[in-house]
Each structure stands twice: as structure tokens, then as C-alpha cells.
Amino acid sequence: MGQALHTLGIDSMSVEERIALVQDIWDSVAIEAGLLPPSTAEKAELDRRLDEDDAAPDNTISWESIKTEAVKRWQR
Numbered sequence: 522m523g524q525a526l527h528t529l530g531i532d533s534m535s536v537e538e539r540i541a542l543v544q545d546i547w548d549s550v551a552i553e554a555g556l557l558p559p560s561t562a563e564k565a566e567l568d569r570r571l572d573e574d575d576a577a578p579d580n581t582i583s584w585e586s587i588k589t590e591a592v593k594r595w596q597r
Contacts, residue, residue: 526532
């Protein structure tokens with residue numbers, strides 16, 4: 522068993538408590554790494570943007586145009 526388990530007292534926790542701790546740790550990692558699904562508010566914003574795009578499909582800028590403009594700005 523690793524030293525951190527003993528130092529932090531994890532080895533004295535019940536199986537259920539250790540599983541809950543692992544889940545909490547995983548959730549914190551997933552949040553920081555962006556691995557969790559979008560929140561309700563984020564999903565609503567994505568849906569709004571998709572609806573806006575569907576309503577005006579010709580109102581777009583090509584990736585090449587965006588990339589060219591970005592490169593110009595970075596070269597200043």
C-alpha cells in the first residue's frame with residue numbers, strides 16, 4: 522500500500538468511503554480536463570447556436586478566412 526494512503530489516513534477508511542473518495546477525485550480531474558458532459562446551461566447555449574446556424578446557413582465564415590486573419594494578427 523502506498524505511503525500516501527497511510528499518511529492521509531485513507532487506509533483506515535471503509536471500502537464505501539474510499540470508493541466515494543475515488544469518485545470525488547475522478548470528478549475533479551474530469552472537470553479540469555473537460556471530460557464531463559456539458560451542463561444544462563452549456564447544452565442550452567450549444568442548442569441556441571445550432572438553431573442560429575440552421576436559421577442562417579449562408580451566414581458563415583470559412584475556416585481558411587478565419588485562419589488567414591488570425592495569422593495576420595499574430596504577425597503584427
